[in-house]
Amino acid sequence: MPQQHDAALDAWRTLPIKQQPSWPDPDRVADVSKQIAALPPLVFAGEVDNLRDRLARAASGNAFLLQGGDCAETFAGATAEQIRNRIKTVLQMAVVLTYGASMPIVKMGRMAGQFAKPRSSDSETRGDVTLPAYRGDIVNGYDFTEGSRRADPGRLLQGYHTAASTLNLIRAFTQGGFADLREVHSWNKGFASNPANQRYERMASEIDRAIKFMEAAGADFDELKRVEFFTGHEGLLMDYESPMTRYRLANGHSVQHFGAFPLDRGAHA
Template identity: 50%
Template structure:
């Protein structure tokens, strides 16, 4: 976040969202690096390797629904292919640079948002509150870690969800599973559950509206660092986390006062704007292919539905359609991995998705529960290091900790989430590698979907404000509490590094 790098020794980031295509073009100029192909050569290499935007169709494809009207699907794909891109290649390249810093331990990724976006709950207030919560968390992380926080939302495209079973049975009636609003509806009837190609167009339109609002928030004054105290969500006031945030924001204000006294104008873009990127799971490949464009500056293919795409545990097969699609686009990529993945297979996956070993290109998002994390993650880190590969290590402490409550609702324990995060940091400290970020399913709303936290949500509270369309999310209080815990780990990591530096200097 450009306006949240107080105290950092790293140069402050420039604003992400460009006002004109000219600025985008300037940011997109390729730079040669030793040992790396030029972008033109890489583009040619993609073609020589048999990749094309549609080459995934010849591979086994999981989690893609069968549409009853294939002609209607093709028509929707043609329409999407004619629409303007939602994001630009230069923006995605800038994010890749930032993630490269996280891979080296010089920045920290905060990636979060809804489990699945909804057509029904779409509204400016929901988007604003999640954006505001991410700003709050970034303040906490940046101030604690004294390094830039890279803010990436699970937003403006997170509509499709993988399912364990293709069908769902209720009272003896079996229908296709709900796969996210981009595919079908959560109503339990035949019409609602039928995959509808028109939903692809609606998902694009909602994503465009969401991006427009986010760009306005990021550059229209809402993200001004002098408004830091105003980002506190109303229902967090007079709470433990709200009070902690108010105290921290006052320290930020004091730091701003010093900077202004030293000559930095409060109107400088560093102070008034924020970098913010979008991401979603690359699941619905017809949609992703339709929004893939050739960048006029570099000649590379970019999936212009989002700045960053990731594939999940269910779609990371080496010979699968999703890996095939991702290997040819130039966006920064993520792969979610569990304890089921062998280290040797992880290395192969990295080599396929990042053959030129470019920093920031590939983020490994671990999701395996605290105990498995302590056993499995060290072997993964060692295998990747021994292969000489550069990745950004990120923790998803949500998916390995999903349980069923006695009432039948899915939930997650805040204590289990913190425990997995603690294991993530402990393992990286033990291995001498960099904990590069966190990936959360969360909302700025005051929901009761995950149990625990200082503002305790109990099992009995779940049904009172359980609004998720898919998996349970952390509410704003729980998210902010987690940010404070992570900031403390980052502070300790920074202090240890400083102490080692001082020791070497005097030894």
């Protein structure tokens, strides 16, 4: 079934807008956006609903939102090791916060879409050479050459596929035992043993005793082998974000939900 399209989703094109690249071939951009619109959504309705619910709890003071990640992701940085380490860092922090605050922690990585960068100027000058500013891997390259700094619509597709592979790994790590509470705590032991973090050693010991008590009491650790982990990014690049919108039928009505639900505008789940 072809995706529905609402003309209102293109209303942004008639408004003043900043932080968008100067695409050399607008027709090519439009074609790539159509290709992205026809690709499978990166996240699904149920995942988005879960995130909305968790954010509502945080907004009402019944949970704490923890987000961590890079200010701008790179395509080269989307490796299994680096993705795993980012997840590991957020989970380590979440365990300490959960224990210290005694409330649920909504865990969110600034990942799987943070490929665009806002710039204070459209151009960059080095010596006598002025070139377009680097706007993130989803737009152009970092190298200070004319070819690298030319905005390339093909990078929008690369951004989609990189986000898809990142989300695939996130789901595997967080649902396949990597995020087991007992494993996460063992990471914190190493964290607390660092001389710079001695003040956490006492808390780590307390968490260790709590986990041993739960095991002795017969806690179902099978349920603790998996963890909810969401991702979010700035909805900066409209030629990418707009075609990521998807529809679903709910109660007989057409309802929008975002395949990419950025924190500033709407987040990957």
